[in-house]
Amino acid sequence: MAWRDSKASGSRLLLFMASIILGIAAVVSIQSFSENLEENIAIQSKTLMGADFVIDSNQPPNERVLAIIDSLGGANGRSVGFPSMAVFPKSGDAKLVGVRGIEGGYPFYGELETKPEAAAQTYQEAGGALVDATLMLQYGVQTGDSIKLGNTVFPIMGTLISAPGTSGIGASVAPPVIIPYDAVEGTGLIQVGSRIGYDYYFVAEPEQDLVALDEKVDPQLDVENADLDTHISTAEQLGRSYDNFGKFLNLIAFIALLLGCVGVASSVHIYIKEKLRSVAVLKCIGATRRQTFLIYLIQIAGMGLLGGILGVLGGLLLQQSFPLLLEGFLPFEVQISIVPNALWSGLILGVLLSVLFALMPLLNTWFVSPLQVLRVEENGYQKSRKAQLWVVLGIVLFIFSFSFWLLGSIRYALYFVLGILVVFALLGGVATLFMRAIKKYFPTSWGFTSRQSLLNLYRPNNQTTVLILAIGVGTFLISTLYFTKDILLAQVSLEASEDTPNLILMDVQTNEKLAAANSIEAAGLDVLNNIPIITMRMHQIKDRPVRELILDSTATQNRWVLFHEFRVTYRDSLVASERTVEGTWPLERKGNGIIPISMSDNVAADAQVTVGDTLVFNVQGVLMEAQVAHLREVDWARMQINFSILFPSGVLEEAPQFHVLTTKAPDAVKSAALQRDLVRQFPTVSIIDLRQILIVIEDILNKIAWVINFMAFFSILTGIIVLIGSVRTSKYQRIKENVLLRTLGAKSKQILRITALEYLYLGLLGGGIGIVLSLLGSLLLARFVFEVSFVPSTVPFLVVLPSIMALVLLIGLLNSKSVLQSPPLEVLRKEGG
Known part of the structure; x- marks a missing residue:
């Protein structure tokens, strides 16, 4: 019976499933690609690191670290890396780069991809440099030209296309330049305050257990302010980063x-409603x-x-496009393969979700009476509230279970389900209120076509609420994306005031x-800040030495505090990005007593200290006792120099220190000229142009936005299919109404205008409500989460909303074409039949 009945209604049922097909295609493609990504990271983890494991430190290794390196058979290769200004003598241009001095055969897995290829082997012997390809293109530099780093001029041996460890945001801000290890000292760039990383690379024996090695050696290195990373742990960390983004796309x-x-x-x-008389007849005959x-x-x-099968096939096709979509984020090429688990989940989702969401209308067949054959009134049956409640509960539980499976956290799954329920409830509630408002405050003074188009929104089988939901949620996703991007950019944007460097x-x-x-000052600019900076580490927290805390697995302090090299300054006043939380500032040191200091509240919480607690700092070999006298809140989102620890004046003036100077250049030309002049006079000084960093951040956000927009497009496309299904399903109802309107004297133009206005209302309602909800949500995010002022983007109002309205109107009119052209006899024949 199911097969026979479906043959007559197959095309309609297929249309019902079209939206399911799209959703499953999106889920299957993302899940498959996420699995491919995880597999590729595991396979290529050695290539990404260039070795089996590495020992790294931000200070020259002490005797204990060197002894550990020797006990492991000695390093197979080493490198030293730091940011510095590079000058191109040919043009005089200067740019912040990431210098990396390499010794030995590194990388031992993968390769330095250069042009010409031989440059990767010859640059060390020739004492030359490999320069990032984008950097060379940007400054018009070619192989054979030269680059100046500090006091040394290096011939450019080749273009650096790719190398292990040279991808990510850091490489965008400071492009990589590779030179021989022995040439680093001659540059004069390693000075007090230089941010240097020392890496020692190892090739493991085939039978060596890297997990056991990590567990044994890493704690020993932690005490010496060094670290051990294996290609396994690095791959896991990288996998988690991409996994979080994959989960986000999965949720969309x-x-x-x-x-x-x-x-x-x-x-x-609607489909079941048309079948109820057939169900009643079946019950009459037994x-x-x-x-x-x-x-x-x-x-x-x-x-x-069937929808699951088609969705899985669509997902496999869509999966092929993800390497192109995420090209800017991936440091390696992803090999695409079929993931059986994702295929099975797609099939199961297709069946389960179809049945779950169809159960509520299917309950009508259970409770319809055989007497319905004789009745002509609508809803001549009563559904069980208990059965309806169980269905709703099943749907919510399934959504929670699936989101928990994706996110791996009960709390996040609850937030997601709650968010979905709130957005759907608000959209549905507003749609319902609008319908009631039309009935109560019907605009009787409007013209006939305008009034009739409003009446169409609450005709029988109108599906207005469903369409507003579908259109509204898609618009909500895209608008929230734009607003959130504005919030993130506002956090890192440069303020326009004169004193902002x-x-x-x-x-x-x-x-x-x-x-x-x-x-x-000679360049006509003001020195806004001249900040002294001293580097130090925590030696003791309260009455416990840091070395003891590192070895104590039960210690509750955040471990980064124990290893971190703090860069502190001294001054007697707070700046605009700081606010007092507890205590008073400034404080003066009394005689030779304990030094009062100020700490940021987040670092104090991680170190588990408060006002009155004592700390001992190791200031480059000299121990200095201090007491927390002041806690302050720091706005770390501001693009300015902030400090977690402040000392009062009169304490650190004689300590080894370096300085940070800031200024404000009015434009890029003036900035470039000043940078060239400063680097020529002070080759070891590094200059950070915050505007370039802002451009990099904005570019990254735009790439992320493009990917999310691509996924949000599925929501809009789903809404379009729901819209097509709605028009198709209520087609006979619409034909009947148009015939009656023609009988009463309505012209084809009037009917067309009624239909057009109806879809304009739907597009305006759905899109407008979605944008308003996303605006409110983004305002709450900006106020309570990011704590920044929020100026919303105009794109959702000027581009997204008109586009959604035009799309809804076009789809509605195209699908209503046959309705508008149907002759009256068609309805009369059907009624006669």
Whole structure:
């Protein structure tokens, strides 16, 4: 019976499943690609690191670290890396780069990809440099030209296309330049305050257990402010980073799938409503409740399975495009393969979601009476509230279970389900309120076509609420994306005030600070800050030495505090990004007593200290006892120099230190000229142009936005299919209404205008509500999460909303074409039949 009945309604049921197909295609493609990504990271982990394991430190290794390196058979290769200014003598241009001096045969896995290829082997012997390809293109430099790093000029041996460990945001801000290890000292770039990383690379024996090695050696290195990373642990960390982004995309795809399910529920509701008389007839001739219910349940489950199969096939095709979509984020090429688990989950999702969301309208077949054959009124049956409650509970539990499976956290799954329920409830509630408002405050003064188009929104089988849900959620996703991107950019944007620096001079030595300040002023600019910086580590927290805390597995302090090299300054006032939380500042040191200091509240919480607690710092070999006298909140999001620890004046002036100078260049031309002049005078000074960093951040956010927009498009596309399904499902109802309107004297133009206005209302309602909800949500995010002022983007209002309205209007009119052109006799014949 299910098969026979479905043959007559197959095209309609297939349309119901189209939205399911889209959602499943999105979920399967993302899950498959995420699995491929994880497999590729595991396979290529050695290539990404260039070795089996590495020992790294941000200070020259002490005797204990060197002894550990020797006990492991000695390093197979080593490197030293730091940021510095590079000058191209050919043009005089200067740029911040990431210098990396390499010794030995590193990388031992993968390769230095260069052009010409031989440069990767010859640059060390020739004492030359390999320069990032993008950097060479940007500054018009070619192989054979030269590059100046500090006091040394290197011939450029080749273009560096790729190398292990040279990808990511850091490489965008400071492009890599590779030179021989022995040439680093001659540059004069390693000075007090230089941010240097020392890496020692190892090739493991075939039988060596790297996990056991990590567990044994890493704690020993931690005590010496060094670290051991294996290619396994690095791959796991990288995998987690991409996994989080994959989960986010999965949730967007799942929302698209849920939208499709809402459309299925609405379409099945109308479909079953038309079948109720047939069900009543079946019951009159002896069919049981269970039999009539199963006939249509089998139909829906079969179409869900078919939708799952088609969705899986679509997902496999879509999966092929993800390497192109995520090209800017991946440091390696991903090999695409079929993931059986993702295919099975797609099939199961197709059947389960179709059945779950169709159960509510399917309950009508259970409770319809055989007497319905004789009745002509609508809803001549009563559904069980208990059965409805169980269905709703099943849907919510399934959504929670699936989101928990994706996120791996009960709390996040609850937040996601709550968020979905709130957005759907708000959209549905607003749609319902709007319908009631139209009935109560109907605009009787409007013209006939305008009034009739409003009436169409609450005709029988109108599906207005479902369409507003589908359109609204898609618009909500895209608008929230734009608003959130504005919030993130606002956090890192440069303020337009005169005292906000955009050029920062790092590593200025004490004997250079006066000359550097004079050079800035000679260029007609002001020195906004001249900040002394001293490096130190925590030696003791309260009454416990840090070495003891590192070895104590039960210690509750955040471990980064124990290993971190703090860069602190001294001053007697707070700046605009700081606010007092507890205590008073400034404080003066009384005689030779304990030194009062100020700590940022987040670092104090991680170190588990508060006002009155004592700390001992190791200031480059000298122990200094201090007491926390002041806690402050620091706005770390501001693009300015902030400090976690402040000392009062009169304490650290004689300590080894370097300085940071800041200024504000009015434009890029002035900035470039000043940088060239400063680097020529002070080759060891590094200059950070905050505007370039902002451009990099904005570019990254735009790439992420493009990927999320691509996924949000599935939600919009789902809404379109629900819209098509709605028009198709209520087609006969619309034809009947148009025939009656023609009988009353309405012209074709009037009917066309009524239909056009109806879809404009739907697009305006769905899109408008979605944008308003995303605006409110983004305002709450900006106020309570990011704590920044929020100026919303105009894109959702000027581009997204008109586009959604035009799309809804176009789809509605195209699908209503046959309705508008149907002759009156068609309806009369059907009624006669």
